[in-house]
Amino acid sequence: MLMELLYQSASSRPDDVALVYRDERVTHAELLDRAERLAAGLAAEGIGPGDAVALLLPNDPTFVAGYYAISGLGGVVVPVNPAFKQDELEFYFRECDVRAVISDDRGAGVCERIVAGWDEPAQVIATSAAHGQALTVDMLMQAEPAKLDKRSAEEPVVYMFSSGSTGRPKRVARTHGQVRGESEYYAWMGIAPEDKIFCTIPLFHTYGMGCCMLAATRTAATLVMLEDPNPFLLRRQRALELLEAEGVTIYPGVPFNFRLMAEAPASADLSSVRLAFSAGTALPRPFFDAFLDKFGVPVRQLYGCTEAGTLTANLDEDPVATFASVGQPVEGVEVLIEDEDGRIVPPLTVGEIAVKSPGLTSGYSDMEELNRQAFRDGFFLSGDLGQLDEEGRLTITGRKKLLIEVGGYKVDPIEVEDVVVAHPKVAEAVVVGVETKVQGEELIKAVVVPNDELDERDLIGFCQQRLANFKVPQVVEFREEIPKSPLGKILRKYLI
Amino acid sequence: MNVSADIEQFILSELTQGRGITEIDASENLLSKGIVDSHVVMELVGFLEQRYGIAVGDGDLSPENFESVASIEAFVGRKRNGQT
Numbered sequence: 001m002l003m004e005l006l007y008q009s010a011s012s013r014p015d016d017v018a019l020v021y022r023d024e025r026v027t028h029a030e031l032l033d034r035a036e037r038l039a040a041g042l043a044a045e046g047i048g049p050g051d052a053v054a055l056l057l058p059n060d061p062t063f064v065a066g067y068y069a070i071s072g073l074g075g076v077v078v079p080v081n082p083a084f085k086q087d088e089l090e091f092y093f094r095e096c097d098v099r100a101v102i103s104d105d106r107g108a109g110v111c112e113r114i115v116a117g118w119d120e121p122a123q124v125i126a127t128s129a130a131h132g133q134a135l136t137v138d139m140l141m142q143a144e145p146a147k148l149d150k151r152s153a154e155e156p157v158v159y160m161f162s163s164g165s166t167g168r169p170k171r172v173a174r175t176h177g178q179v180r181g182e183s184e185y186y187a188w189m190g191i192a193p194e195d196k197i198f199c200t201i202p203l204f205h206t207y208g209m210g211c212c213m214l215a216a217t218r219t220a221a222t223l224v225m226l227e228d229p230n231p232f233l234l235r236r237q238r239a240l241e242l243l244e245a246e247g248v249t250i251y252p253g254v255p256f257n258f259r260l261m262a263e264a265p266a267s268a269d270l271s272s273v274r275l276a277f278s279a280g281t282a283l284p285r286p287f288f289d290a291f292l293d294k295f296g297v298p299v300r301q302l303y304g305c306t307e308a309g310t311l312t313a314n315l316d317e318d319p320v321a322t323f324a325s326v327g328q329p330v331e332g333v334e335v336l337i338e339d340e341d342g343r344i345v346p347p348l349t350v351g352e353i354a355v356k357s358p359g360l361t362s363g364y365s366d367m368e369e370l371n372r373q374a375f376r377d378g379f380f381l382s383g384d385l386g387q388l389d390e391e392g393r394l395t396i397t398g399r400k401k402l403l404i405e406v407g408g409y410k411v412d413p414i415e416v417e418d419v420v421v422a423h424p425k426v427a428e429a430v431v432v433g434v435e436t437k438v439q440g441e442e443l444i445k446a447v448v449v450p451n452d453e454l455d456e457r458d459l460i461g462f463c464q465q466r467l468a469n470f471k472v473p474q475v476v477e478f479r480e481e482i483p484k485s486p487l488g489k490i491l492r493k494y495l496i
Numbered sequence: 497m498n499v500s501a502d503i504e505q506f507i508l509s510e511l512t513q514g515r516g517i518t519e520i521d522a523s524e525n526l527l528s529k530g531i532v533d534s535h536v537v538m539e540l541v542g543f544l545e546q547r548y549g550i551a552v553g554d555g556d557l558s559p560e561n562f563e564s565v566a567s568i569e570a571f572v573g574r575k576r577n578g579q580t
Contacts, residue, residue, distance in 0.1 A: 082530060083530060083533060106530060230527075230534045231527070234558060256534075263554065
């Protein structure tokens with residue numbers, strides 16, 4: 001079902017450019033050919049309906065072809081952050097019971113170490129044979145392309161993970177019908193074949209998957225992919241050059257991107273950009289103003305979540321006046337604000353945001369109790385706080401879940417605490433987010449009660465071995481005890 | 497310890513833990529391999545400023561100056577010689 005998007009774009013615009021990546025321009029027809037070849041190659045290796053296949057890849061054409069190839073076979077795509085360390089990767093692979101991993105060179109060795117000890121074999125398919133990998137993407141793509149069967153709307157097509165509440169990330173399964181449902185929003189938003197969508201946000205994340213990849217395929221637009229977007233601090237000049245040279249019209253980014261571009265020493269002509277979106281975390285007003293002043297482009301806020309994809313977008317005629325709002329729900333999405341007792345509150349009243357969407361997952365895998373709390377009458381209780389105005393525009397005001405905002409990522413402090421307390425010299429630890437001088441960005445601080453002499457660098461190094469860099473505490477504060485209420489609840493406000 | 501070895505040592509001890517990396521070739525691309533990412537680049541900049549007494553400005557923040565140990569060494573050399 002999802003693959004039909006690619007069949008449609010390849011049929012309606014076969015010779016138009018689907019992907020721009022470095023010097024490569026891949027047409028819609030060529031992208032379909034790559035996906036069909038890769039699907040045939042995967043099928044020859046025994047991958048079939050229901051099999052989970054991880055993509056441990058940067059943003060590049062192989063990611064896109066791989067995503068559609070797996071979905072077309074009836075497999076389940078597991079997009080994974082290439083920055084994850086071995087322990088994190090193993091958790092994701094085991095949670096999804098992956099049967100194969102498609103990885104670039106830097107991850108293939110780690111993946112092979114992970115699956116080597118498994119009872120059920122899983123294959124590692126590398127993007128090149130640079131490190132002696134036996135099976136490569138190029139080998140699989142030697143297969144003859146074959147048209148892929150239609151999939152049913154109910155079949156799962158992607159497993160992603162959502163942070164918060166539980167320490168370990170929660171697995172979110174979305175079906176062909178749900179992801180296809182989300183793809184329709186982008187056509188409704190007016191994205192058209194003439195559009196060029198800039199891709200700097202990761203495709204393994206819901207935001208990139210939806211607003212970049214699905215949006216481009218659904219509308220037969222062009223996806224302009226910034227190669228190696230990290231560290232963005234070093235790549236912002238290249239980003240500006242590419243935006244101008246390619247005449248990009250749509251730019252989904254995160255506040256961090258817009259701030260760094262506004263602060264860049266050089267400028268660029270971004271007059272072609274008709275929609276710039278910011279999501280992931282609230283866009284601070286100074287970033288909005290700086291980007292508007294420098295480039296003449298107002299950045300509009302957009303809201304979504306791993307459980308449902310895009311939900312609202314600020315498409316107002318005057319986005320300057322409503323900059324703080326993430327906009328109205330996209331077509332087919334309902335947004336309600338509820339009080340603590342689950343009652344709908346009137347406009348301009350803050351409460352928890354509940355959403356209903358064609359893109360919404362049916363629930364977290366193997367978490368019945370949590371599903372009873374978070375999914376009710378077709379609505380998902382997001383854990384975010386916000387209010388609707390009289391015209392139905394949503395403004396996010398905070399969140400109920402404990403999460404730390406780091407460079408566009410949401411880090412669950414409980415997950416980090418679990419690693420910190422695993423250190424043999426840590427008796428107790430609490431992890432909190434501390435505001436930095438840059439509005440909207442936080443530092444991760446570990447407050448630690450040691451049971452022996454412990455060095456800060458030793459503890460940070462311990463975390464670096466087990467967590468992706470963006471989750472590692474930058475600051476360690478040693479205390480004799482953690483402040484708690486008489487009932488034993490940790491008083492986090494005294495730790496910030 | 498020369499500058500190149502010094503930089504390699506810093507990267508190995510501070511930035512690459514948990515990846516099974518024990519040595520870095522001077523020409524190895526630190527950016528495409530994800531060794532220097534958004535979350536550690538300022539740590540590296542701070543190290544260079546402190547260790548070599550240089551000031552790294554906005555205009556210096558380009559991939560060409562940070563993509564390998566060799567390019568970082570060359571960048572530090574230019575800064576110490578007063579070149580930009």
